Amino acid sequence: MTYTILLTCKHTVTDSEPRCTGQKHYCRLCCDFKIAVRLVNVKSISCFNCRFARSYGSSEVEAVRAASSHLSRYPDHSIALRSDRVLVETLDGLNVGSRLIAVLRQANAGHQTSLKNLALGTRQLELGE
Ligand SMILES: [Zn+2]
Numbered sequence: 001m002t003y004t005i006l007l008t009c010k011h012t013v014t015d016s017e018p019r020c021t022g023q024k025h026y027c028r029l030c031c032d033f034k035i036a037v038r039l040v041n042v043k044s045i046s047c048f049n050c051r052f053a054r055s056y057g058s059s060e061v062e063a064v065r066a067a068s069s070h071l072s073r074y075p076d077h078s079i080a081l082r083s084d085r086v087l088v089e090t091l092d093g094l095n096v097g098s099r100l101i102a103v104l105r106q107a108n109a110g111h112q113t114s115l116k117n118l119a120l121g122t123r124q125l126e127l128g129e
């Protein structure tokens with residue numbers, strides 16, 4: 001699982017563990033250790049009909065996949081997909097299949113472009129965006 005962590009220098013780093021506030025991370029752009037502010041881009045799912053709820057770091061694929069397996073077991077349930085606690089979409093037995101295909105396709109196609117976007121995003125941050 002990948003977590004995106006915002007640092008005091010406004011750059012982000014990714015880590016396999018949700019190490020958060022107060023911890024030092026090495027920022028490759030600043031070439032220095034910076035303090036983590038908070039986790040960003042955290043995907044979470046929670047079921048409206050039962051107590052099923054989980055967080056998935058930055059991986060939308062994992063979140064949607066888990067929602068899909070829950071919905072295949074309980075087709076009459078519906079699940080809230082959130083990013084940083086903001087509701088993105090409500091998934092149910094009817095739409096979860098096509099949503100899963102879409103995120104998987106995006107994840108495969110976006111592997112190279114996401115690296116480019118990441119570089120672009122950090123450049124914007126350096127310019128004070
Ligand atoms: Zn930095």
Ligand SMILES: [Zn+2]
Nearest residue numbers: 047050052077
């Ligand atoms: Zn449920």
